Amino acid sequence: MLIVIETNSELPIYEQIVRQVKFAVATGSLRPGDRVDSVRDLAKKIVVNPNTVARAYRDLQEDGVLETVRGQGLKVCSRALRRCLAERKSLIRERLQEVLREAAQSNLSREEIEAIVEEELNRYVPVEEVP
Amino acid sequence: MLIVIETNSELPIYEQIVRQVKFAVATGSLRPGDRVDSVRDLAKKIVVNPNTVARAYRDLQEDGVLETVRGQGLKVCSRALRRCLAERKSLIRERLQEVLREAAQSNLSREEIEAIVEEELNRYVPVEEVP
DNA sequence: CTTACTGTACTACCTACATAGTACAGTAAC
DNA sequence: GTTACTGTACTATGTAGGTAGTACAGTAAG
Structure with a gap:
């Protein structure tokens, strides 16, 4: 999963993550059932605070794109593809x-x-x- | 001078003002020597705080687009047209x-x-x- | 001179975003 | 059982943008 943050973008960091996950699902890079990077891993990869990633993942959960498996991580919802295709x-x-x-x-x-x-x-x- | 604020724009209010003044100069709606609305007048027109307009006007001064006439208001600089055309x-x-x-x-x-x-x-x- | 405007400069406060740090409970591997 | 991971939930701090209110000095009109 490749997330790239533009530091001088008009969009806040968490929103950039949200959008890029949605695009990844829409294009098939991420499929239903797939695990996404953990909050701490992605934070390290994109050099932001884990709370910022957690914020994005929380939004994605509320949007029905990701769902949590406590202690294991987050995975892509079964209905995510349809949602993200519609939304992209x-x-x-x-x-x-x-x-x-x-x-x-x-x-x-x-x-x-x-x-x-x-x-x-x-x-x-x-x-x-x-x- | 017509400034329109989009409240759900990605750009902050002061920046919207800055850009729109620059466009007005570039298109000739505002000419060198013209007065612009006072801080308080524009704030009233677009329904924002005068400090927000003052912030925009300050930036426009720093950019060489507006200059102040203390006690009278601000007017468009003589060099503003060229600057704004180049920048638009x-x-x-x-x-x-x-x-x-x-x-x-x-x-x-x-x-x-x-x-x-x-x-x-x-x-x-x-x-x-x-x- | 008084009043009404002008820009400028502050203080105090709020919201949003982001960060750092910490802690807890759940899960998995050894 | 211990360690290392997982998400979640906080607290504290800082920055940016915006607001409200106030005050001062300059200018113009009556």
Whole structure:
């Protein structure tokens, strides 16, 4: 399980963990029944306090994504895949809405906004080869 | 001068004010020499504490966008237009970078991401008529 | 001169987030 | 039984953002 924390992100650390676990479930990296890193292990990996990870895991439990096995750790719920698949796009959409609304309000033209989007996507998403 | 605060934005209130003043200058709504709303007036308009507005205006002074006329108010610096024009796109780009990086990492396909962007842009930016 | 505005600068308080440290009970391995 | 892990639950502390209230000095209008 690979969680990466952006320290200057606008999102708090616990929320970054929550989102990334949800994405991992949605993409199949994490499957129902899988164990996730323990609170202390993940805290060590991403260099944050265990309480911060515990906060994220608590939220994920409340969201029906993780469930606890006391003394053993946490595992992915059986219903998690469906939940996270349903949620992934809206999680992304919400943030895009906010940023694009601001972009529009800054009076950048649509072409300018789209150009920035393409540039940034080119950076992060490989262009698919057309056969 | 129209400042609109999104209460559930990821950006703190003072930063929203800073950005929106910069955009207003970049687009010409505010010109060098123009007065901006007083701290107390804007606080009343957007329903926040005057100290919050003062914080934003202080930052804008440090950024060379506004300058103070003690007892009279603040006005737009003569060099503000150039600064804000230069800065507008990078302000927008930074946030788009963050959000698009996350979108890519969520494993949504490029097509899906682009589709969301188009949908949201259609909401905020009128489609230009092609003559 | 008085009043009403202006920015600036504080104090005190609250919430949210994050950290550090500690402790407890449950589980597993030796 | 002991040790090492597990999650959970606290306390105390610090930072950031925001609020409320107050006070001061500068400016302008009547």
